[in-house]
Each structure stands twice: as C-alpha cells, then as structure tokens.
Amino acid sequence: MAQNTVISAFLLKWENSKNYLIEMAELMPEEHYNYKPTERQMSFQEQLLHIRSNMVWLSETNFVDDTYIKSEKIAPKTKEELILELTNSFDKVTEIITSISEEDLTTQVDFFAGPKSKLQILNLLQDHVTHHRGQLIIYLNLNNITPPKYRGW
Template structure:
C-alpha cells in the first residue's frame, strides 16, 4: 500500500492535534467516567448473580470434570476468572494482588470446597467493584496495552468481564455434558 506525502502529513498533523486531548481528563469526561462506575456496578452485580447460579448448578463431586485432558476442570474455569482478572487489574493499576499469598500455598485452589470457592468468587467480585469505585477518573482514562492495542482502563474492566463471560459459557457446556440443563440467561 502506498501512501502519498499529502495523506501522510494529514495523518501526522491530525495526530499532533489530538495528543493534548489525550493527556488530560476534562470535567465532562470525569462526569462520564462517574457514569461508567454506576453502570459497571449494576452490570457487575448481575454478572456475579449469573456466575453464582451457573457455578452452583454443578454438583461438588463433578468439580474436577473436564471434557479433554488439556481442558480446564469445571473448578478451574472459575479459578482462572479470579486469578487472571485480578492479575490484569493489579498489573495495570499498580495494586497489590490479594491472591499472591494464597497462591503460594501448594494446592490452595484445588483444596477449596465448593462453598469455599463460592466465597472466593463473592470476595473477588466485591474486590473488583471496590477497585472500580475507588479508581480516580484520571487513572480510568489512562491508556493501557491490551490485545495488541491501547484502551482506557475503564474499557479494560469491560474486556475482563467479557473474559469471564467466555469462561462462564465454557462452564455452561460442562453442565450440558454432565446432563444438567443450565439456568436460563440473566441479562443486565
């Protein structure tokens, strides 16, 4: 693909003009980010509710079920959601990871009962919501690398929730493979 000098200069000039706008969060944007916090909080509570309903449909004696040797177990679908999401948020917001100490214990996640893992899920969801609510608008607007692109931190929270949706969908397949009809979808 050839690019003309004229188009190259237009692109360069456009980028230079937009740079100052990326540097500061305007008052209007701060207000919009407060709207994000409210919206995300509602969606996040719904996500927790649906996640727990799917999680609790599998009997505890099937928590180590996996459909192929290389696939996650049913338990690991949920543990991965907790550990991956937390690591992504902590790494980008420079926060201490609340699971670092637990993960140092050999077999921590595997040794949890269904009830204990449910408590971890609830605590994880509470931690993410608290983190969103306490993160300052300037930080939420900060661009971070994600999937080969740069996105604002507030969008990262939605991307991570999408990742949870993916694994929850996997868990639904595990239920079906064990003859369990999953609860119907619960939307926002």
C-alpha cells in the same frame, strides 16, 4: 443503581455477572468439579480458578497503586471454599472500580497485547468472565444440569 456512567453501568453488570457465575458454580455437584469435556480443556474447577485469577490480575495490576495489598494465589480444597474465593474476588473488583474516577478510564496502561486504556481493561474484565462462563454453561448441559436463566443486565 443508576447506569448513567461507564463505572455505574459496569458495576451493575458486574454484580449480575457475579451472581450468575456463582449460581452456576453452586449448581455443579462438587464431585463433577474435575469434569472436562475433552482432555485439552480446563476442568470446571480450573475454569473457575482461571476466571478468578484473571479478574484479580486485571484489576490489581491496572486499577490500584503500589500501596494496595494484592490478593494471594489460592488453592481451595472444597467447592464451598472456591465459591467463597470467587465471591470475594468479584467483591474486591467492585471495591477497586468504585474507587476510580471516570477520567481515570482514559489513562493508558502497558499491557501484554500493547498499550490499552483502563476503559479497555474494564471491558476485558467483563468479557473474560463472559467467555469462560459460556464454556461452563456447556459443562453444566453435558452433565444434564439445567444452567441458570441468562441475566443480561
């Protein structure tokens, strides 16, 4: 896929980000999904659920119209179910972003942190995943699991 537009570059990075996170989720044994390094931190599973809910919220609040059927809140019971929901959510973001135009990225939206362009929201989508994925790398290391090799692009 070419990366000569903002959207095409995002979509390429988004697919790599999905694959990277899913690999991490697969590496952690299911019995360690409740692991958290300290009491005040989210567990491995809570981190994954948080990533998923944030990507759903950001994409479905800022890039679709009122006719879009929004995702439901989830409560997966197994590691496999959670990984499937994560994968589906990444794919939904891809579908949503594929349907917008480059011009649409200049549109301003109301955001809790003040007005933002859709381009800023697009950047936040990726940045938020990266932030929490970095925490998950530490969770894996603390459980003596070698994290997957970093993929930049």
